[in-house]
Amino acid sequence: MLSRQSEMRVVTEEDIDALEIGSAILGTGGGGNPYIGKLRAKQVLREGRPMRILPLQALPDDAKVVSLGGIGAPLVSHERIKEGREGLRCVRALEERFGFRIDAIACEEIGGQNSMEPLIIAALAGLPVVDCDGMGRAFPEMQMTTYSIYGHCSTPSVMCDCHGNVVTFDHAVSELWHEKMARACVVAQGGASTLASAPMDGIFVKRFAIPDSYTKAISLGRTVRAAQKRHEDPVQAICAFEHGKQVFTGKIVDLKRHLKGGFVRGEAILDGFDDFQGDTAQIDIQNEYLVFTRNGVVEVIVPDLVVILDNDTGEAISTEMLRYGQRVSVLALPCHPLLRTPEALKVVGPSGFGLGHLTYRPMEETDRKDMPA
Amino acid sequence: MLSRQSEMRVVTEEDIDALEIGSAILGTGGGGNPYIGKLRAKQVLREGRPMRILPLQALPDDAKVVSLGGIGAPLVSHERIKEGREGLRCVRALEERFGFRIDAIACEEIGGQNSMEPLIIAALAGLPVVDCDGMGRAFPEMQMTTYSIYGHCSTPSVMCDCHGNVVTFDHAVSELWHEKMARACVVAQGGASTLASAPMDGIFVKRFAIPDSYTKAISLGRTVRAAQKRHEDPVQAICAFEHGKQVFTGKIVDLKRHLKGGFVRGEAILDGFDDFQGDTAQIDIQNEYLVFTRNGVVEVIVPDLVVILDNDTGEAISTEMLRYGQRVSVLALPCHPLLRTPEALKVVGPSGFGLGHLTYRPMEETDRKDMPA
Numbered sequence: 198m199l200s201r202q203s204e205m206r207v208v209t210e211e212d213i214d215a216l217e218i219g220s221a222i223l224g225t226g227g228g229g230n231p232y233i234g235k236l237r238a239k240q241v242l243r244e245g246r247p248m249r250i251l252p253l254q255a256l257p258d259d260a261k262v263v264s265l266g267g268i269g270a271p272l273v274s275h276e277r278i279k280e281g282r283e284g285l286r287c288v289r290a291l292e293e294r295f296g297f298r299i300d301a302i303a304c305e306e307i308g309g310q311n312s313m314e315p316l317i318i319a320a321l322a323g324l325p326v327v328d329c330d331g332m333g334r335a336f337p338e339m340q341m342t343t344y345s346i347y348g349h350c351s352t353p354s355v356m357c358d359c360h361g362n363v364v365t366f367d368h369a370v371s372e373l374w375h376e377k378m379a380r381a382c383v384v385a386q387g388g389a390s391t392l393a394s395a396p397m398d399g400i401f402v403k404r405f406a407i408p409d410s411y412t413k414a415i416s417l418g419r420t421v422r423a424a425q426k427r428h429e430d431p432v433q434a435i436c437a438f439e440h441g442k443q444v445f446t447g448k449i450v451d452l453k454r455h456l457k458g459g460f461v462r463g464e465a466i467l468d469g470f471d472d473f474q475g476d477t478a479q480i481d482i483q484n485e486y487l488v489f490t491r492n493g494v495v496e497v498i499v500p501d502l503v504v505i506l507d508n509d510t511g512e513a514i515s516t517e518m519l520r521y522g523q524r525v526s527v528l529a530l531p532c533h534p535l536l537r538t539p540e541a542l543k544v545v546g547p548s549g550f551g552l553g554h555l556t557y558r559p560m561e562e563t564d565r566k567d568m569p570a
Numbered sequence: 571m572l573s574r575q576s577e578m579r580v581v582t583e584e585d586i587d588a589l590e591i592g593s594a595i596l597g598t599g600g601g602g603n604p605y606i607g608k609l610r611a612k613q614v615l616r617e618g619r620p621m622r623i624l625p626l627q628a629l630p631d632d633a634k635v636v637s638l639g640g641i642g643a644p645l646v647s648h649e650r651i652k653e654g655r656e657g658l659r660c661v662r663a664l665e666e667r668f669g670f671r672i673d674a675i676a677c678e679e680i681g682g683q684n685s686m687e688p689l690i691i692a693a694l695a696g697l698p699v700v701d702c703d704g705m706g707r708a709f710p711e712m713q714m715t716t717y718s719i720y721g722h723c724s725t726p727s728v729m730c731d732c733h734g735n736v737v738t739f740d741h742a743v744s745e746l747w748h749e750k751m752a753r754a755c756v757v758a759q760g761g762a763s764t765l766a767s768a769p770m771d772g773i774f775v776k777r778f779a780i781p782d783s784y785t786k787a788i789s790l791g792r793t794v795r796a797a798q799k800r801h802e803d804p805v806q807a808i809c810a811f812e813h814g815k816q817v818f819t820g821k822i823v824d825l826k827r828h829l830k831g832g833f834v835r836g837e838a839i840l841d842g843f844d845d846f847q848g849d850t851a852q853i854d855i856q857n858e859y860l861v862f863t864r865n866g867v868v869e870v871i872v873p874d875l876v877v878i879l880d881n882d883t884g885e886a887i888s889t890e891m892l893r894y895g896q897r898v899s900v901l902a903l904p905c906h907p908l909l910r911t912p913e914a915l916k917v918v919g920p921s922g923f924g925l926g927h928l929t930y931r932p933m934e935e936t937d938r939k940d941m942p943a
Contacts, residue, residue, distance in 0.1 A: 290740065355740075362747055363740035364755075367663065370734045377758045378737060385754035
């Protein structure tokens with residue numbers, strides 16, 4: 198079905214290097230550490246298994262597309278390496294269940310290691326990866342994809358772990374129930390498994406996926422790398438590329454972080470310096486950075502992206518890499534418009550994270566009086 | 571396949587009443603409250619759906635038998651009534667998965683409400699229930715059946731809840747992993763679901779099931795009822811029927827009980843009276859009563875049965891019905907020989923409950939010097 202090879206982008210090791218940087222930024226602290234994903238992806242490439250990215254609009258309407266990704270706490274996936282073919286077992290189990298072959302793999306979340314997982318599994322399966330994802334960033338929970346938000350029923354889904362356990366969620370009465378059951382089960386499996394959702398039709402994916410995610414993440418990574426080579430400020434390069442803004446520069450002076458219910462939860466407190474001398478910031482964590490608060494006032498909140506970068510290297514810092522005393526810059530990047538609709542905000546806005554007392558305001562509308570020009 | 575109707579016992583409402591009493595005793599405090607199961611079973615009978623019990627030895631070698639039962643904390647199943655057809659959905663999902671029809675239902679555990687569940691579901695499905703079970707009592711975990719102990723792989727299994735969620739455990743790398751994943755998932759589903767295990771062949775069931783469980787539990791219930799009618803001591807009637815002994819009479823003076831990881835856990839402390847004046851007893855709980863300790867010395871331990879009876883009525887008291895101040899008798903009943911083999915004791919002996927510092931001694935061998943004649 199997907200024979201238009203000429204339209205596909207063949208992924209190189211240099212693309213993977215750039216994707217590591219770009220997906221770490223879009224991961225807003227979560228999505229799994231892309232460094233480990235990068236190593237695994239390169240190993241697959243070196244085994245002679247090509248990775249191909251199919252432009253979203255080249256996807257046939259009737260193509261059968263399976264979205265997959267790692268599920269669990271990034272902290273665990275950082276310390277326990279995958280067996281490697283969990284996702285392939287998920288895809289094969291879905292094919293057996295549905296009685297048809299899958300045509301392409303889609304990305305659940307472009308942020309973090311979960312950008313690598315579809316490439317790896319698609320390469321093992323000899324399938325292309327569609328140039329899209331379900332979040333345009335990383336989110337902690339499965340119902341937070343545009344696929345689910347705009348009506349795809351993600352069950353029957355299959356979850357596999359590194360031990361060889363296979364669980365099918367045949368039917369969930371809602372996307373949230375699916376998340377709850379899978380989350381409980383992944384904790385029992387050790388905290389880091391792979392889940393593939395029920396196949397989607399190409400026509401649905403073209404309409405409701407976040408488009409061009411791989412192209413964008415790779416280009417973002419290249420932009421950072423180019424700025425670094427020119428000894429320019431990568432922070433400004435990222436802001437220019439993503440229409441974002443630098444909201445804080447400071448030092449981490451307090452850090453609470455723990456594993457609870459299969460998630461990394463906690464908060465980081467920062468004392469400002471440079472342009473932000475005298476300010477105190479707080480960043481709330483649930484696998485990802487959810488809320489940026491300055492001097493007690495919320496300035497950036499989900500679904501917009503809060504990104505923490507190492508002040509020296511310009512590299513994104515994931516939640517498990519946060520350390521007391523780190524000197525960091527905090528960036529705010531606007532989320533994709535598909536995440537700002539009323540139906541999306543019910544799921545990925547503040548109330549979707551138990552923060553119903555806060556109201557989403559697009560980051561472009563927050564007060565810039567404290568911002569550097 | 572199972573056309574020998576003449577060999578089957580047709581279950582009456584009076585049988586259900588007797589089963590309530592007998593299964594509560596064999597439940598050793600757990601297995602779910604049989605009172606609620608009784609009401610549901612009678613309702614099914616009154617809807618004109620007959621229940622039939624097939625003698626174990628009448629089961630054809632090639633019959634396909636599915637064992638099922640409630641999974642979760644008895645405390646939850648006592649407060650949240652089942653939708654009713656969870657088990658039927660499990661059976662249908664297994665039939666679809668395996669591509670053949672199920673011939674008979676088996677009982678996972680004869681203790682408590684789980685004695686009723688197979689009868690109810692089999693009646694809804696128009697199938698017989700085999701006169702056997704996998705425990706001869708109740709145990710808190712799924713790997714603790716003779717089916718699992720003697721080699722049956724219980725996956726693929728299907729778990730359904732009252733909401734309509736359906737989960738298949740396609741493959742677990744061990745019976746214990748199956749238990750762990752299902753337990754985590756049932757907690758996410760609210761703490762009381764129904765699970766049906768992969769079909770077994772009749773020849774396996776005939777060899778490794780605990781035989782005649784329904785016949786025995788119903789007869790036990792009748793024995794208690796007859797003793798009550800004759801104003802005789804039901805405790806002695808139970809001991810005579812089950813080759814058991816009364817090990818304690820006393821008052822509950824302390825009770826710790828909480829829901830943890832999907833189980834009811836805790837302990838009851840009793841002060842003795844009558845023949846046991848001056849003695850203190852402790853009973854440890856994990857859904858069921860696991861260990862009876864007198865004055866710091868373990869006297870009865872899993873897999874032998876510890877039963878608590880109301881001193882006035884002679885009725886078995888389940889863990890969720892324990893109250894401070896209750897006056898009770900404690901009975902010890904010997905478990906079935908299939909639970910006393912070395913391979914069984916690895917799973918259902920003390921070490922299977924995290925009590926590896928204790929050694930199993932058959933209750934018949936414990937010191938009787940303190941026992942009443």
